[in-house]
Every structure is written in structure tokens, then in C-alpha cells.
Amino acid sequence: MPRVRTELSSGPSVVEYLHTGSGEGVVLVHGTGATPEGNFGHLIDVLRPRHTVVAPFLSGAGTTTDSGAPLSVDDLARQVLAAADDAGLTKFHLVGHSLGACVAAAAAARSGDRVRSLVLHAGWATSDTRLAAQFALWRQLLAADTELLARLVLLTAFRATAPHFQDAAAFEREVAAFAAMFRPEGTARQLLLDEEVDIARLLPRVTAPALVIAGTDDTVVPPYHQERMAELVPGARLTYVAAGHAFPFESPEWFAGLVTEFIASRRPERTPGPRQPDPALPS
Template identity: 50%
Template structure:
């Protein structure tokens, strides 16, 4: 598994990532408490025409670090380090939830590197209501660690999935999902949630130069429409689209989510250098 070392604010980190496919660079940034496996459906959909790099952020998968507090800037530097190590000069950039705010941070601070930007379930800043939600997550995670319960896993489908999930599931299937979820959670989920609590991209959004898709979930209980409006207002060259799902659209509707992102990526122009390479 490829990996690269870098210095982040609290010490050293070694970022592991997958690299798949061929063509223009595409970097995928996962959400809170999961890992690069979140992107397998999208990777399978586009690997025939993109070189896909999917890193694990600190706290997830095979990435290791100092174990202390993290910042959004740390995660953005980890994503860039993986792209550099994979040999990507410029790249398309896609993020979900925490990955979306990380991607927006990277696109605003290194605009020359990012060719297009797709943000699903991202937000401009963590308001009081969102912070209360994240504090609730942390309380559930602490209770689970102390008592061996699965309170966070039981809450997650209620928070993350929209009506279509509940229409096609039953109590037994939902219980099966709840039982399986703790094995999926990244060990650093609480550390990543602390980053969620401190997001404020408002001073940076105007620096994004890449064409941007702000993809909202119609039934997102975590990130409201006001946050999508703030992203659209703050990012030049941004446009809006919506998917009929909850906050966790990549898990609720993997095929539909991948199709939405792939369609946006396929609209982006090919650089002259890539066109010449494809013609060879």
C-alpha cells in the first residue's frame, strides 16, 4: 500500500492511500469516522478514465500520526501529500462531509493544484446547532467506550439516511446494520469529530478558482440548506445539485451518488497535455 510521510501541526504523520486507474488525476477525501473504502463504488465507475488517489485521513485506516489533536489544515496537507506522492501535478478533487470541508480548504489554499471541486454534504462553518450535534456524537462515543454499548451506531442511520432507506428496510435489516457498524468506524472518529466542531471556511471560500459542484442531499439532517447557500455564495464558479438521499448518500445510494459525481467529472475539459497523451 503506498504511503508518504509529512510533518503536521502536532508531529509526524504517515499517510496511506490507494491509487487506481489511468488518466487525469482525481483525489477523493472521505468523511468522518470512515476511510478510503468509502470511495470504492465511485473508483470503480471512473478508474477507466481517471487516476484515482484515495487517502486515509489521520484517525482512519492505515494512516498513523502523533495521536494528538488535529486541524483541518493538517488533513488538507495529508491529502496534498498523497497527491504529490502519487505524482499528480494537478487533479480533480471530491470530498464528502468532513472530506468536503477538507477539500474546500485545500482548493482555497492551493488553487493552482485543483482542476475541479465536488463537495457533497459540506458546510461553510460549524454553527451552534451543528456543534451541539457533534458534541452529542462525542458523548455517545464516550458512553459506548465506557459501557460497551452501541448508542452511536444506533443513532447513525437515523441521522445519515433519508426516506428511501427507511421505505426499503425493516426492523431486522436495520438492526443488522446497527450491529455491523461499530466494526466499520475508524479508531480516530472522535478526533475527526473534534475537527468537525471547529470548521470555518468563510475567510477562504473566495480563493477557490476551480469550477465547483455543491452537491446537497435533499434529506440531510446534519447539514442544512443554509450551509449549502453559504458555500454557493462564497465560492466563485459554483453550481448546485441535489441527490434524493440523506447525509450519508455514499452509503445510502452508492450507485446514484457515483453517477452524479462521475457526470460532473466527465464534463470537465481535458488539458492539452492530457489530450496529447491520450492521442498517443
């Protein structure tokens, strides 16, 4: 995979990124402990026949390197934009999940009209007491036993009706897959950032047409966080889905459909207006 050198607030970084497909650019930003393929595998397959897909490995994932200093949303946004620049994308659509939604929003706030549209799933503007306590617990479990963290994530991030729970064997396969995806040192650095996110001041600077997706069954980052994001991003559209935090993992076709529909329907010019909540979609 290609790599690009960029400068962060703490020093140089070399960012690995996925680059596939051709056509109008779409940049994907993965969540905590994930990878582009793990987070967006089906979406990448759907997009690449008509779009150039760029998906950076944020610090803590893949072979991306940096100084090892504590992470910041601004620095991860720099990595996202460096990958887009290196891939030759002057304008692009931007999609983020969980921590990736926070980073994507910050990147959009920095980019003005370079971002054609913005899709934010399961993100948040500010880490409150509950989020900070949750991610601190995840970090402690990661240090003790990666498999234990994988079990907790599956039990809290997925809906009870997800196919991952259809039988014991399926559940154990998913536990093994998630445990293998987590990288103790890198994921721990991302979790520390999760505890301290505060991008509320940046969200009003977003000028791209934005879709904020909230899972009604999300107990990891509950819907009130996405509601606040939608209130702060001018003219954002808020859509509720009957899903948990792991929506892109447990319902990849549905997630991809929402993303591609919004990308296809984006308008060349945007007139900011009030937030427009959508009714919950059927499960």
C-alpha cells in the same frame, strides 16, 4: 497500501492512502468515522477504469499516524495533498463528503490550478451552534457505546425510505457495519474537529470549477450549509438532490453519476460567475 510522510503543524505524519486505476487523477476525501472504501466504494469502482484514484486515510482512520494533537482542517488538507504528490498527480479532480468536503475545499484553496474540478457533498463553511452540539453528542455516544452511535447515525443520516430500513435484519447488518467502521479514539478526534470547522475565509480562494451537492433531506448538515459554501466559492454550481446526509452510501450509483458527469464536463478554463442553483432532482 502506499504511505507517505508529511509535516503537519504539530509534527510529522505518515499517511496511508488508496491508489488504484490509471488515467487522469481523481482524489477522494472521506468523511468522519469513514474510510475511502466505506465512503466511496462504488465511485472508486466506476472511476478506476479511466482514472487514477487516490484516497487518503485522514488522521483517525486506517494506519495513518500523527503526533496525536488536536486535528485541524489545514493539517488534513496537507495529508490530502501529500498523498496526491506521492502518487505523482500534478493535476487532479477533487471530491469530498461531509468533513471530507471541508478538507477538500481547503486543499483546493491551497492548490490553485492543480485542481481541475471540485465536488463538495454535505460540507459546511462554519460549525454553528447546532452542528457543534450534534457532533459533541456523537462523541459522547461514541465514548459510551459505539453501537449506539451507529444506530443514531443510521436513523439521522439516511432517508426514511433508504433500503437500509427495508427490514430489521437489514438495519442490524448496517448497524454492525457502521459500528465496525468507527474507531473510538480516531473518530473522536475527527468529531472534535467537526465541532470547530471554520473555512469561510478559504472558500473565496478556490479557483477550480466547483459543484456543491445539497441533500434536501439532510438533517445532519442541512442544506443551508451547502448554500453558504456555494455562495462563498466563486462561480460554484449548487445542485439539490432528494437525499439525506448519507447520499453516497444510500444511493451510490446516483452519487457516482453526478461526480463523473461533472468531471467529464469540466472546462479547461473557468470564468467565475454568480452561483447557479439547480432544481431538485427526482428521488
